[in-house]
Amino acid sequence: MKRHFLAALILLATLPSGLAAEAGTPKPFERGSWQKLLHAHAGHPTLVHFWGVTCGPCKVELPQLGRFMKDHPDIDVVTISADLVPNLPEATRSMLDGAGLASAENWMFGDGFAERLRFEIDPAWQGDIPRTMLIARDGTITTIEGSAEIADLDKWSATQAAASR
Amino acid sequence: MTSRKSAGWIVLATAMLAALPNLAKAQMSHQHASEAACEDTALRCATKVTPAFAPDGTLWLTWMAGGQISVASSKDQGKSFSTLVQVTRDRLNLDWGPDARPKLAIDAKGDIALAFSIFRDQAFNGQVLTTRSTDGGRSFDPPKPITANNESQRFEAIGFDPAGAVFAVWLDKRNRVPAQQRGEKYDGAGLFFASSKDGGATYSDARLAADNTCECCRLALAFDGAGHPVVVFRNIFEGGVRDHAIVTFTDLATPGEVHRVSRDDWQIAACPHHGPSLTISSEGTYHVTWYTNGKARKGLFYARSRDGGKTFSDPLPIGQLNRSPSRPQVIAGPHGLVMAWKEFDGQKTSINLMTSHDDGATWSKPVVIADTTDSSDHPLLVTDRRQTYLSWMTKADGYHFQAIEGEP
Numbered sequence: 001m002k003r004h005f006l007a008a009l010i011l012l013a014t015l016p017s018g019l020a021a022e023a024g025t026p027k028p029f030e031r032g033s034w035q036k037l038l039h040a041h042a043g044h045p046t047l048v049h050f051w052g053v054t055c056g057p058c059k060v061e062l063p064q065l066g067r068f069m070k071d072h073p074d075i076d077v078v079t080i081s082a083d084l085v086p087n088l089p090e091a092t093r094s095m096l097d098g099a100g101l102a103s104a105e106n107w108m109f110g111d112g113f114a115e116r117l118r119f120e121i122d123p124a125w126q127g128d129i130p131r132t133m134l135i136a137r138d139g140t141i142t143t144i145e146g147s148a149e150i151a152d153l154d155k156w157s158a159t160q161a162a163a164s165r
Numbered sequence: 166m167t168s169r170k171s172a173g174w175i176v177l178a179t180a181m182l183a184a185l186p187n188l189a190k191a192q193m194s195h196q197h198a199s200e201a202a203c204e205d206t207a208l209r210c211a212t213k214v215t216p217a218f219a220p221d222g223t224l225w226l227t228w229m230a231g232g233q234i235s236v237a238s239s240k241d242q243g244k245s246f247s248t249l250v251q252v253t254r255d256r257l258n259l260d261w262g263p264d265a266r267p268k269l270a271i272d273a274k275g276d277i278a279l280a281f282s283i284f285r286d287q288a289f290n291g292q293v294l295t296t297r298s299t300d301g302g303r304s305f306d307p308p309k310p311i312t313a314n315n316e317s318q319r320f321e322a323i324g325f326d327p328a329g330a331v332f333a334v335w336l337d338k339r340n341r342v343p344a345q346q347r348g349e350k351y352d353g354a355g356l357f358f359a360s361s362k363d364g365g366a367t368y369s370d371a372r373l374a375a376d377n378t379c380e381c382c383r384l385a386l387a388f389d390g391a392g393h394p395v396v397v398f399r400n401i402f403e404g405g406v407r408d409h410a411i412v413t414f415t416d417l418a419t420p421g422e423v424h425r426v427s428r429d430d431w432q433i434a435a436c437p438h439h440g441p442s443l444t445i446s447s448e449g450t451y452h453v454t455w456y457t458n459g460k461a462r463k464g465l466f467y468a469r470s471r472d473g474g475k476t477f478s479d480p481l482p483i484g485q486l487n488r489s490p491s492r493p494q495v496i497a498g499p500h501g502l503v504m505a506w507k508e509f510d511g512q513k514t515s516i517n518l519m520t521s522h523d524d525g526a527t528w529s530k531p532v533v534i535a536d537t538t539d540s541s542d543h544p545l546l547v548t549d550r551r552q553t554y555l556s557w558m559t560k561a562d563g564y565h566f567q568a569i570e571g572e573p
Contacts, residue, residue: 054262054289055436056380083262091287112200112540112560115489115509123489123511124463126456127263128437145458146433 026092028110029080034120037078037107038135045160046076046135047153052083053091058130061147066100068150072157077101081108082118082129137163200540202560206231206251209563212261213542216556216566218549219271224566225302227252227267227279228558229259234267234281236302243554243566252296252305258284260291260319263438264383266542270325275301278331278365280311280321291319293335297365311359312371314339318357320440322386323365324394331361332394332417333368336380340373353401354380358394360417374420375400379407383440389413390449395474397426397443397453406432409441409455411474427468427480429459439491446497448524449473454483454493454504465493465506469525484508484517484531496546498553503569504528505544505555513537516544516557518569534569537562 027033037048049065051058069077079101081092092108111117118125122143125131132144134156142156203210211228218224224239226246234253237246252267259265260282267281277298285292292315294308311333312318321335337357344351356375359368379399387395393414400410402425409426426441441455451470457463466480484490488508495504502521507514515536519528535544535557542558546569557565 052436054284054381057434057436091289114540115491115507115514116511119489119509119511123487126437126439126458126489126491128433128435128439128458130435146435 025089026079026081026096026106026108029082029107029117030111031113031116031120033107034117038139041076041078041135042139043137044076045074045137045157045163046078048078048080048133048135050080050082050129050131050133052081052129053088053095054083055129057147059095061130062095062099062101064150065148068153069101069104072154074161075157077104079104079106081106082114082127082131083109136160200560201230202563204231206233206235206249208235208237208246208249211542211558211564212540212560213266214545214556214558214564215266215268216545216547216554217269217271218547219275220273221275222549223271223275224547224549225269225271225277226556227269227281229261229267229281232256232259234259234279236269236277236279236305238302239566242549242552242568243556247302250302250304252279253308260284262319262381264320264381264440266383268321268323270323270331272325272329272364274329276364277302277305278323278325278361279305280323280333280365281308282319282321290317290338293318293321293333295321295323295333295365295368299364306366311335311368312337312357314371316342317354319354319380320383322384322396324386324388326388326394326417327392329364330417331365331368332358332386332388332414333360334358334374334384334386334394334396336378336384336398337371338380340376351377352405353377356384356396356398356412358396358414358420369418372418374412374414375410375423377401378410379437381436381438385441385443385453387443387445387451389445389451389473390447395443395445395451397441397455399437399440399455400425404432405434406430406459407435407437408457408459409453411443411451411453411470413474424474424476426453426455426470426474426477427457427466428461429457429466429480430461431457431459433458442494444495444497444502446502446524450524451477452495452497452502452525453477454495454506456491456493465490467493467495467504467525467528478525481528483519490517492543494544494546496548496553498546498548498569499550500553503546503553505534505546507541507544514541516555518555520569535565535567 134142211230214228269279296308316339336354341351382399385397439456465483468477493506537559539561
């Protein structure tokens with residue numbers, strides 16, 4: 001009994017490094033991350049969703065996106081928590097898990113200079129969330145401000161499937 | 166045998182105890198370091214700083230730093246500050262949302278009312294806490310909830326009316342529960358208010374001024390010439406349009422009719438995190454600035470009302486649209502109106518300023534009065550009846566408190 005307890009404690013002591021490496025932990029979104037992200041997904045239809053743990057409409061939309069991802073394995077789904085810092089890795093992760101988005105490519109604003117991060121993505125964006133950017137195979141970006149209609153996302157993904165034929 | 170095991174346990178436990186604070190600290194700094202310059206409660210570590218002048222000309226600041234709310238005062242217009250007084254003691258999850266900040270107001274006796282929000286659970290439900298000081302800011306009562314209701318509350322605003330009562334207004338989700346029980350959809354939050362006749366020791370029961378308003382933007386509060394509270398807020402108009410509205414109270418307990426400030430037609434189911442600013446000049450004119458991304462217009466705007474908020478002038482665009490203008494503030498000072506806002510050029514954030522000497526009919530050309538190359542708080546304006554000042558917290562360059570030059 002006591003030995004188990006000790007083992008648990010030792011495990012606890014090694015947790016910080018273990019946590020960071022665990023899948024599903026959002027990656028820090030920093031200066032230059034946006035260009036890297038665009039580059040990594042070039043040629044693939046990609047849905048990028050900006051959200052935050054304190055945003056009411058986001059809580060409603062997130063599970064819908066989880067279902068969208070399940071239904072559209074051909075679309076790369078990326079989430080970026082853009083709630084201004086301090087961001088809470090655990091809360092962020094648990095909401096993504098609950099929404100069925102644990103296996104999406106998840107990021108979290110990792111720089112307090114959020115103005116600069118937003119400017120790199122879209123100079124016109126003032127930080128309102130949720131916000132969704134649909135990046136087509138040819139790189140065309142369609143921005144949806146506020147909660148997206150899943151029907152619109154379905155329509156867009158259909159055009160992407162057609163474009164690949 | 167048992168004793169040896171115990172010894173091993175003690176050694177390990179001690180090692181764990183020693184390691185834990187570092188672990189906690191490492192996590193804290195990971196979460197906070199990027200927005201704050203440092204981790205303690207000092208002003209230079211603050212992420213949000215709010216100024217207010219007392220009637221006797223003392224400048225008071227309240228700020229969020231090191232996970233606590235603190236205050237300090239200055240008798241020399243911000244050149245030097247008193248030793249800080251910590252208002253909070255417990256480790257609270259302070260509301261760090263982009264439009265949240267602690268606020269304070271000082272009455273003619275020098276008593277201080279202070280309010281701030283916390284996240285009280287893992288679902289980020291908010292709670293508004295208030296406290297007061299009756300010994301000139303040397304100590305504060307333990308903070309307590311402004312209302313007994315336990316639904317989410319955020320974005321409080323407080324002020325003393327001319328008779329010395331504290332008026333408080335905030336956004337409150339309490340009406341969501343009965344709506345859902347009736348099987349109805351509930352959008353946004355209610356604009357609730359209360360007042361205190363004892364300097365903020367106790368508040369009256371919360372009452373509703375307007376329901377289904379936008380739940381995630383700060384409120385703007387000012388008092389008109391007769392001492393009646395006036396509140397500007399982002400409303401949710403029919404069809405989910407998040408445009409601004411205004412309400413003038415006929416007394417501390419009676420909200421008047423809600424009027425629309427502007428028809429921007431921003432239909433969005435989102436949290437803009439970007440509330441308005443309001444000031445009332447000695448002429449009795451209401452001056453409002455706000456942000457919108459509507460179909461009718463996008464960006465920052467200014468409008469004025471000379472009929473107590475019933476109608477407003479055509480919105481005047483503020484700032485350069487390609488420089489992401491944000492956080493507009495307006496104040497009526499002793500030498501006219503001053504407006505300040507942020508712009509960002511891809512590298513640095515600048516504070517831009519315009520003035521008006523004809524009650525908002527015409528405005529000067531914008532000038533840049535400060536800039537920084539890292540994160541910063543909103544630019545706030547405050548006046549001591551002799552001059553208007555910019556109050557601006559920056560991570561890289563610390564706290565700025567500067568008189569608006571050339572303003573007279």
